[in-house]
Amino acid sequence: MSLLLQSLVLGVLLGGLYALLAAGLTLYFGVMRVVMIAHSAFLILAAYLAWFWTTETGIDPMVSLLWTVPLFFVTGVLIQRLLISRLRPATLTMMSVLLTFAVALVIEGTLGFVFTGTQRRVQLPYGGADISIGGVNIAVVKLIAFGLAAASLLALYLLLTRTKFGQALRATIQHPEAARLVGINTERTAGYGFGLGLATAAIGGTALSLDSTIYPSLHWHWIGPLMAIIVVGGLGSIPGAAIAAMVLGVGQSLLQIPLGTTWAQTFFYIALFATLMIRPQGFFGGRLAQRF
Amino acid sequence: MPSASDTRTADTGAAAAHAGRRDPRGVVPTIVKAVALVLLAAAIVAFPSVAANPFILSVGVVIMSYAVLATGWNFMGGFTGYMSLGHAAYAGLGGYSTALLIVKAELNPWVALALGALITAVIAVPVGIASLRVRGASFVIVSIAFVLILLLVFQSWGGFTGGSNGLRIPRPFGPEVLRPEQHERFFYIHAALLAVALLLWWLIDRSRFGIGLKAIREDEDKAQALGVPTFQYKLVAFVLSAFFTALGGGVYALWFGFLDPVFQFSILIGSYMVLMSLLGGIRSLFGPALGALIVGYAVEFFKSEYGDTQFHLVATGLLLGIVVLFMPDGIIPGVTGLLRRFRPQASSIREVTQAELAEQRAGGAHTGTDSSGGDSTGGATRAPDPQVTEGVHP
Numbered sequence: 248m249s250l251l252l253q254s255l256v257l258g259v260l261l262g263g264l265y266a267l268l269a270a271g272l273t274l275y276f277g278v279m280r281v282v283m284i285a286h287s288a289f290l291i292l293a294a295y296l297a298w299f300w301t302t303e304t305g306i307d308p309m310v311s312l313l314w315t316v317p318l319f320f321v322t323g324v325l326i327q328r329l330l331i332s333r334l335r336p337a338t339l340t341m342m343s344v345l346l347t348f349a350v351a352l353v354i355e356g357t358l359g360f361v362f363t364g365t366q367r368r369v370q371l372p373y374g375g376a377d378i379s380i381g382g383v384n385i386a387v388v389k390l391i392a393f394g395l396a397a398a399s400l401l402a403l404y405l406l407l408t409r410t411k412f413g414q415a416l417r418a419t420i421q422h423p424e425a426a427r428l429v430g431i432n433t434e435r436t437a438g439y440g441f442g443l444g445l446a447t448a449a450i451g452g453t454a455l456s457l458d459s460t461i462y463p464s465l466h467w468h469w470i471g472p473l474m475a476i477i478v479v480g481g482l483g484s485i486p487g488a489a490i491a492a493m494v495l496g497v498g499q500s501l502l503q504i505p506l507g508t509t510w511a512q513t514f515f516y517i518a519l520f521a522t523l524m525i526r527p528q529g530f531f532g533g534r535l536a537q538r539f
Numbered sequence: 540m541p542s543a544s545d546t547r548t549a550d551t552g553a554a555a556a557h558a559g560r561r562d563p564r565g566v567v568p569t570i571v572k573a574v575a576l577v578l579l580a581a582a583i584v585a586f587p588s589v590a591a592n593p594f595i596l597s598v599g600v601v602i603m604s605y606a607v608l609a610t611g612w613n614f615m616g617g618f619t620g621y622m623s624l625g626h627a628a629y630a631g632l633g634g635y636s637t638a639l640l641i642v643k644a645e646l647n648p649w650v651a652l653a654l655g656a657l658i659t660a661v662i663a664v665p666v667g668i669a670s671l672r673v674r675g676a677s678f679v680i681v682s683i684a685f686v687l688i689l690l691l692v693f694q695s696w697g698g699f700t701g702g703s704n705g706l707r708i709p710r711p712f713g714p715e716v717l718r719p720e721q722h723e724r725f726f727y728i729h730a731a732l733l734a735v736a737l738l739l740w741w742l743i744d745r746s747r748f749g750i751g752l753k754a755i756r757e758d759e760d761k762a763q764a765l766g767v768p769t770f771q772y773k774l775v776a777f778v779l780s781a782f783f784t785a786l787g788g789g790v791y792a793l794w795f796g797f798l799d800p801v802f803q804f805s806i807l808i809g810s811y812m813v814l815m816s817l818l819g820g821i822r823s824l825f826g827p828a829l830g831a832l833i834v835g836y837a838v839e840f841f842k843s844e845y846g847d848t849q850f851h852l853v854a855t856g857l858l859l860g861i862v863v864l865f866m867p868d869g870i871i872p873g874v875t876g877l878l879r880r881f882r883p884q885a886s887s888i889r890e891v892t893q894a895e896l897a898e899q900r901a902g903g904a905h906t907g908t909d910s911s912g913g914d915s916t917g918g919a920t921r922a923p924d925p926q927v928t929e930g931v932h933p
Contacts, residue, residue, distance in 0.1 A: 282676035337894035340675040352856030359849025471687040474680040
């Protein structure tokens with residue numbers, strides 16, 4: 248029983264991180280109809296930057312957020328401005344996948360080149376600490392990672408629903424032409440949307456660096472589950488992505504008990520194929536999602 | 540591949556005006572192309588005997604293998620525009636099923652090869668049914684997911700597949716065949732396979748089936764509205780593509796003699812196929828093979844020059860990015876487009892992409908009713924970007 252409860256809690260904690268990253272992917276898709284394969288590569292890049300920061304300065308990795316988040320935001324805007332917007336509209340979706348895939352390869356290769364393929368891990372004074380609540384042991388770092396993800400998701404939600412910029416962004420996602428008609432600069436808004444998406448990768452990467460071992464090709468282990476999440480949730484729906492992330496994260500965590508860690512990963516892909524057979528547009532997206 | 544569009548005419552007035560010019564275009568290029576084809580075939584046949592040493596020959600085999608895989612990929616990517624980044628899955632499945640049939644079932648290697656490719660094609664049917672229900676990006680996601688699943692399965696299921704330790708495959712030829720001889724034979728086997736794949740691609744390109752597939756590529760909804768059975772067509776193209784990729788993977792496995800899931804089910808191999816095809820030109824018969832020659836040579840060069848560092852990832856990524864951004868139609872359409880500028884302009888209806896059509900309409904607004912694509916002033920004003928003229932099917 249306590250094992251079940253333990254897995255459930257771990258699943259929720261993992262699901263929170265998945266939800267934040269999937270929200271970022273959904274933002275890219277919403278503003279530009281782009282599936283950003285490089286999202287998880289930026290995630291690992293941020294984790295490496297956090298690790299590098301801590302080993303060089305000895306300061307907590309979370310402090311690195313102060314410069315990685317702005318850096319990633321600007322990078323995101325630049326990627327949208329300089330790369331994505333150059334593609335022809337007719338083939339944008341397909342070519343953007345290839346282009347962001349190329350970005351992912353460059354990042355992975357550069358990380359391997361600069362930091363070598365050795366596995367790295369941040370050494371933290373509280374790295375081994377854990378809290379015990381009702382027979383469930385939770386590592387403090389996992390709790391911090393979840394807190395970081397949850398706080399960022401909340402901030403993102405408030406930004407999208409309560410601010411003028413959020414309204415403009417949502418309008419751009421829903422109907423770019425109509426948004427232009429009411430005076431929104433959709434080009435600029437889309438760029439900022441891209442930057443926000445990449446900022447989630449910076450936060451997620453820092454959270455990831457707290458409790459996992461990182462290596463350059465790790466991003467392939469993240470992109471598969473994340474892609475499965477956004478297809479299951481329905482491309483373009485942020486609440487859908489968050490709910491799917493939670494459900495799949497908990498599901499994976501629970502399945503680890505009977506199946507072991509390796510086979511439990513297939514859960515994401517089984518969910519992906521099941522979704523395609525039952526409801527290709529995803530469980531929360533509109534009919535539109537099927538076309539992309 | 541040249542003539543299909545040459546014989547079609549736009550409107551009779553323009554056709555009559557250009558009839559005299561088009562005639563030589565029809566005959567001379569055919570002869571030139573036939574000669575070029577014979578020369579190409581001769582060069583391939585002669586390569587093993589002029590190759591300086593077995594290493595060069597083995598590089599030739601690798602490039603040939605890439606050419607087969609890229610051409611196999613192009614049955615799906617080129618005709619329908621559904622670009623799978625996970626085609627390494629089928630190459631890996633072809634390789635593994637061939638190997639397992641030899642090792643576990645002790646079949647004759649060549650029977651195992653054919654059977655392995657058939658098994659892979661059968662596996663591709665349900666995967667195709669699931670993934671072809673969605674378009675564009677979702678399709679690419681599913682293709683990547685499939686490779687990742689297979690990597691997971693083949694690594695974890697050690698008892699059957701050899702797991703991460705890999706799987707050794709006995710040589711199909713006896714011990715009396717030495718390694719250089721082995722390379723030579725496999726070079727020719729790959730070349731023969733490539734020839735069959737190219738022939739089939741050419742036949743499909745000229746068939747009604749091929750036109751249906753290309754209609755899907757340009758506008759799937761309109762194709763469906765016009766009565767093209769889009770789903771069945773896509774599925775057939777998908778399975779055919781998986782079959783040839785699996786054959787390529789199987790022959791490679793027989794030649795290399797060792798399989799490791801990390802290299803067989805690698806996203807990098809899948810992205811090589813896409814890069815090669817895009818670089819050469821996915822609408823051209825020889826595009827993927829040309830791309831394979833360039834990329835394959837570059838990859839081998841990087842490996843021998845800089846060792847197995849991560850740098851080749853950066854190089855692949857940069858090259859893919861440059862191709863996608865600046866020449867998404869590839870080398871062959873680019874070069875033929877360039878050559879066409881020096882020839883008399885044709886005025887036939889050619890295959891035009893949706894984007895070009897939109898541009899033509901926008902450009903045609905100030906050229907009045909003259910709709911004859913290429914030589915209108917509308918065409919001239921939108922010419923500064925060389926990509927625009929490339930989409931024309933060669």
